[in-house]
Amino acid sequence: MFQTLRLLALLGAAIAASIGAAEAPNIVLIYADDLGYGDVGCYGAKSIPTPNIDRLAAGGLRFTSGYCTSATCTPSRYSLLTGQYAWRTPGTGIAPPNGTALIKPGTPTLPQTLREAGYRTAVIGKWHLGLGAAPKPNWAGEIKPGPLEIGFDESFILPTTNDRVPCVYVRGHRIVGQDPDDPVDVFDTQPDDQPTGITQRDQLKMDWSHGHNETIVNGISRIGFMVGGVAARWIDETMAEIFVKEVDTFLDQGKAQPFFLFYSAHQTHVPRAPNAMFVGATPHGPRGDAIVELDWCVGKIVAQLEQRGMLENTLILFTSDNGPILDDGYRDQANELLGNHQPAGAFRGSKYSRFEAGTRVPWIVHWPAEVKAGVTDAMISQVDLFASFCALAGTNLAEGVATDSLDLSQALTGHRPAAREYVVEHSGLTAKLAVRRGDWKYIEPDDGPQVLTNTGAETANSFHPQLYNLSTDAGERKNVAGKHPQIVDQLANLLQQERRK
Ligand code: NG6
Ligand code: CA
Numbered sequence: 001m002f003q004t005l006r007l008l009a010l011l012g013a014a015i016a017a018s019i020g021a022a023e024a025p026n027i028v029l030i031y032a033d034d035l036g037y038g039d040v041g042c043y044g045a046k047s048i049p050t051p052n053i054d055r056l057a058a059g060g061l062r063f064t065s066g067y068c069t070s071a072t073c074t075p076s077r078y079s080l081l082t083g084q085y086a087w088r089t090p091g092t093g094i095a096p097p098n099g100t101a102l103i104k105p106g107t108p109t110l111p112q113t114l115r116e117a118g119y120r121t122a123v124i125g126k127w128h129l130g131l132g133a134a135p136k137p138n139w140a141g142e143i144k145p146g147p148l149e150i151g152f153d154e155s156f157i158l159p160t161t162n163d164r165v166p167c168v169y170v171r172g173h174r175i176v177g178q179d180p181d182d183p184v185d186v187f188d189t190q191p192d193d194q195p196t197g198i199t200q201r202d203q204l205k206m207d208w209s210h211g212h213n214e215t216i217v218n219g220i221s222r223i224g225f226m227v228g229g230v231a232a233r234w235i236d237e238t239m240a241e242i243f244v245k246e247v248d249t250f251l252d253q254g255k256a257q258p259f260f261l262f263y264s265a266h267q268t269h270v271p272r273a274p275n276a277m278f279v280g281a282t283p284h285g286p287r288g289d290a291i292v293e294l295d296w297c298v299g300k301i302v303a304q305l306e307q308r309g310m311l312e313n314t315l316i317l318f319t320s321d322n323g324p325i326l327d328d329g330y331r332d333q334a335n336e337l338l339g340n341h342q343p344a345g346a347f348r349g350s351k352y353s354r355f356e357a358g359t360r361v362p363w364i365v366h367w368p369a370e371v372k373a374g375v376t377d378a379m380i381s382q383v384d385l386f387a388s389f390c391a392l393a394g395t396n397l398a399e400g401v402a403t404d405s406l407d408l409s410q411a412l413t414g415h416r417p418a419a420r421e422y423v424v425e426h427s428g429l430t431a432k433l434a435v436r437r438g439d440w441k442y443i444e445p446d447d448g449p450q451v452l453t454n455t456g457a458e459t460a461n462s463f464h465p466q467l468y469n470l471s472t473d474a475g476e477r478k479n480v481a482g483k484h485p486q487i488v489d490q491l492a493n494l495l496q497q498e499r500r501k
Pocket of ligand 1 (some may be wrong): 033036072073094128161163211223254270286454
């Protein structure tokens, strides 16, 4: 087995050598949560210090047209790992606390394909792609299928998001530190008379604004009800350190094989409860401070690679799963303390939106051995990472695998500027899509709400087709669909063709 892996790794190295790299690179995907285009210094933030992320950008390739596939988490992650748009598969919306595994074992995935090419693979951090099988995950026992069944050799995850139960870490198939006498279980409705965010609202560490008022863990009420596992429950303020330490342990296994590490950060998703080290680091309250904490994690990961002499031939991709949001369910003053900070930069919209801010995200590629520093406006989507990373690993995709994923390895590494001709954008809340081709952005009509009442998010829904010229109107304010009916038709047809694929 090891011989075969070794052979494949060598083969990968040989092919990678054809683009100039001496050996197949390690790949570290640092995936931020709800981080907007304008949230970090190298993309224009002035009042949130992000020196570590900025350093990656200064020494790497910064993309100004890098996209996630959807403006919410679960579908973006699904597309990234499968190379297929989540909107093709029903049920891939935001996974609930007891959501079962969305990527079925046997589905070709990015980690599985890299593993077959000789990579050691791991996921550390937020999962949010469902776990276990129907009717619900076996929280008290063996929780499978999960990451290990779809191509990861190792996993240390928070099962859903940090605002959802169960608030525990899962390593491999089991909850970490679970006392068999106090087993964890999770319910959609209240199973007992435990205090909740409603009954003990005045004692919470952070008040909720909408939803998020069920089981209380670490003084913060969450989505869903959990019982048991009291000793295993996480403390939000130490989550960053814990994840970063897991990275250290993973890297300790050395250089015998190239590796793929999916570091899936919890910042800056709600509840934003950064470590005391970061409280007050920005004038923006917990949301800004959580971004500084994320930056600290990036710095630690880079340092850990550097200490082991691994940085040179490691491709680090830093990006985000969807655009920014201010009030996503807790009263953490994200709106009140925003000041002049622009989480989405010049773009309109936010998380949940088909306007650019929903899916156009920070995207930095750092790989000293191969990638020259610079800035590019090449259009690329996270759905392309499957084919692109596999090409860099020197492995070919079989027919019918990752069919939405384009091999843009040459654009990703700055060797060739050409990338996607068009990029499909999805909000995650509607079946309707949007597309950007060149400077044109077309948004399909949809009769859903234009603004979400709880979050204030502008969805980009409208009864009318929308067309914007991003070269003169990056903020998508002036709908020119009436003036350019042919372009509207072309782009509407393009989306119909995409659907039929
Ligand atoms: C929404 C939650 C929001 C957030 C989101 C998922 C409510 C009212 N809102 O349903 O707080 O958790 O789901 O975010 O419950 S994501 O980034 O993981 O997609
Ligand atoms: Ca997210």
